[in-house]
Amino acid sequence: MTQTAPRPTASSWQAIRDEVRRRIHSREWAPGSVIPTEVELAASFGCARMTVNRALQDLAAAGLLDRRRKGGTRVALHPVEQARLEIPVIRAEIEATGAAYGYRLLERRLAVPLPEFQARMQVPDRTPLLNVLALHLAGDRPYVVEDRWIDPDLPGLSEAPFDETSPNEWLLEHIPYTGGEISFGAHAASVIEARALQTSVGAAVFGIRRTTRDGEHALTTVDLTYAPGHRMRTTL
Amino acid sequence: MTQTAPRPTASSWQAIRDEVRRRIHSREWAPGSVIPTEVELAASFGCARMTVNRALQDLAAAGLLDRRRKGGTRVALHPVEQARLEIPVIRAEIEATGAAYGYRLLERRLAVPLPEFQARMQVPDRTPLLNVLALHLAGDRPYVVEDRWIDPDLPGLSEAPFDETSPNEWLLEHIPYTGGEISFGAHAASVIEARALQTSVGAAVFGIRRTTRDGEHALTTVDLTYAPGHRMRTTL
DNA sequence: GAGTGGTCTAGACCACATA
DNA sequence: ATGTGGTCTAGACCACTCC
Numbered sequence: 001m002t003q004t005a006p007r008p009t010a011s012s013w014q015a016i017r018d019e020v021r022r023r024i025h026s027r028e029w030a031p032g033s034v035i036p037t038e039v040e041l042a043a044s045f046g047c048a049r050m051t052v053n054r055a056l057q058d059l060a061a062a063g064l065l066d067r068r069r070k071g072g073t074r075v076a077l078h079p080v081e082q083a084r085l086e087i088p089v090i091r092a093e094i095e096a097t098g099a100a101y102g103y104r105l106l107e108r109r110l111a112v113p114l115p116e117f118q119a120r121m122q123v124p125d126r127t128p129l130l131n132v133l134a135l136h137l138a139g140d141r142p143y144v145v146e147d148r149w150i151d152p153d154l155p156g157l158s159e160a161p162f163d164e165t166s167p168n169e170w171l172l173e174h175i176p177y178t179g180g181e182i183s184f185g186a187h188a189a190s191v192i193e194a195r196a197l198q199t200s201v202g203a204a205v206f207g208i209r210r211t212t213r214d215g216e217h218a219l220t221t222v223d224l225t226y227a228p229g230h231r232m233r234t235t236l
Numbered sequence: 237m238t239q240t241a242p243r244p245t246a247s248s249w250q251a252i253r254d255e256v257r258r259r260i261h262s263r264e265w266a267p268g269s270v271i272p273t274e275v276e277l278a279a280s281f282g283c284a285r286m287t288v289n290r291a292l293q294d295l296a297a298a299g300l301l302d303r304r305r306k307g308g309t310r311v312a313l314h315p316v317e318q319a320r321l322e323i324p325v326i327r328a329e330i331e332a333t334g335a336a337y338g339y340r341l342l343e344r345r346l347a348v349p350l351p352e353f354q355a356r357m358q359v360p361d362r363t364p365l366l367n368v369l370a371l372h373l374a375g376d377r378p379y380v381v382e383d384r385w386i387d388p389d390l391p392g393l394s395e396a397p398f399d400e401t402s403p404n405e406w407l408l409e410h411i412p413y414t415g416g417e418i419s420f421g422a423h424a425a426s427v428i429e430a431r432a433l434q435t436s437v438g439a440a441v442f443g444i445r446r447t448t449r450d451g452e453h454a455l456t457t458v459d460l461t462y463a464p465g466h467r468m469r470t471t472l
Numbered sequence: 473g474a475g476t477g478g479t480c481t482a483g484a485c486c487a488c489a490t491a
Numbered sequence: 492a493t494g495t496g497g498t499c500t501a502g503a504c505c506a507c508t509c510c
Contacts, residue, residue, distance in 0.1 A: 037475085037476065037477085038476080038477065039476090049477095050479090053477075053478075053479090056477090057477095057478085067476090067477065067478095068476080068477075069475085069476050069477045069478075070474085070475055070476045070477075071475095071476075071477090072475090072476065072477085073476090073477080
């Protein structure tokens with residue numbers, strides 16, 4: 001091993017990354033084992049160390065490698081599997097299926113949220129929040145119900161009636177945020193959800209629960225409940 | 237703008253990346269607009285172009301920027317939201333909750349799969365595959381049912397009785413793969429699932445459906461059905 | 473203390489897409 | 492034709508960590 005110049009193809013950090021990934025997947029470099037140093041790899045690939053470095057950093061960011069100064073680079077023990085989920089704006093998600101996008105505002109009111117939403121929004125007891133209930137349609141079929149609670153002090157909110165544009169879209173376009181949490185699960189459709197989605201109460205439905213923050217401040221939290229049969233897909 | 241040396245902090249490509257991300261999130265650079273060129277940014281940050289390049293490539297990989305030669309760098313129109321889901325080995329997932337991991341093999345047989353699984357495994361009609369049905373437990377509570385179909389020709393499979401180690405774990409440890417598909421959804425618990433998970437038939441359950449490949453060849457496909465109430469979480 | 477990765481640099485050439 | 496990003500380089504210094 002470590003000959004002076006096999007140079008598998010033209011060098012480029014991506015080609016090196018792919019070659020290293022191949023050696024990992026093929027078990028040529030076993031999980032947990034130390035792989036050659038950057039200098040050695042650079043010599044064997046016939047390129048500069050920086051080029052190898054770029055490739056290995058990419059794989060480390062992807063969780064395939066574990067790197068330590070002095071300790072060298074190891075193949076990750078549990079090649080942590082990661083799936084990158086893209087979360088599109090609902091309008092785009094529906095239009096991508098080829099169907100026409102439809103939107104219907106069901107309710108918009110200032111109200112005191114249930115304890116569960118209170119906790120998610122980190123507000124004290126009896127603080128009123130803006131609640132918006134809306135339905136997104138694919139063609140004429142219900143696609144997803146959006147049940148959202150919003151900090152009523154967000155700038156520009158009063159000019160957003162949400163009767164034409166969904167909170168989903170308006171918020172993404174107007175309110176900067178820095179992060180948040182998201183979770184996926186299944187639950188039995190409630191009376192409200194069942195009516196909006198034209199299904200039966202208790203039907204198994206897929207739900208996304210999400211809270212968006214700007215720094216520490218919670219901006220909005222939402223429950224998205226999809227019509228029965230919906231699946232969220234991605235590749236490994 | 238573009239002064240010669242504000243130098244917000246010490247330079248490092250990560251600091252520059254964070255600063256650029258801040259300007260995007262704060263709408264200082266609006267979605268769709270062109271941001272300064274690498275050369276300009278390098279001058280304004282007082283560093284080499286490569287350093288800026290590294291930062292911008294990172295943001296482009298994350299979907300926040302759209303870069304084109306000659307066209308310059310733009311803030312992505314729909315700052316495509318991405319969530320990175322980590323998909324742990326089931327054993328690790330359960331142990332991370334603090335519970336003891338339990339495993340029970342329910343069935344192991346060679347059989348001809350239903351059309352749905354046939355399609356997922358891309359095999360001709362009436363091809364028998366290895367089917368393994370197993371239950372993973374958290375403490376003494378059912379956690380997830382694994383219903384898996386495996387290419388019976390995989391090397392080493394005959395020495396894997398799956399009575400102590402789950403297919404989930406054995407496959408990850410022994411069979412290299414290059415990719416696959418994964419999807420998430422909700423369905424009503426079947427009779428078999430309900431019995432294994434100690435819940436009622438028709439209960440809303442969360443399911444992961446996954447197919448793993450080596451190149452074009454399908455290695456295995458699995459339905460993971462979680463006990464009611466399970467949620468999969470991540471951060472934005 | 474020494475070996476490894478982490479990062480920066482200044483310059484260079486190339487590839488591509490736009491004008 | 493030209494401007495922009497994409498990449499490589501050779502060398503350098505630093506920072507961490509293992510021995």
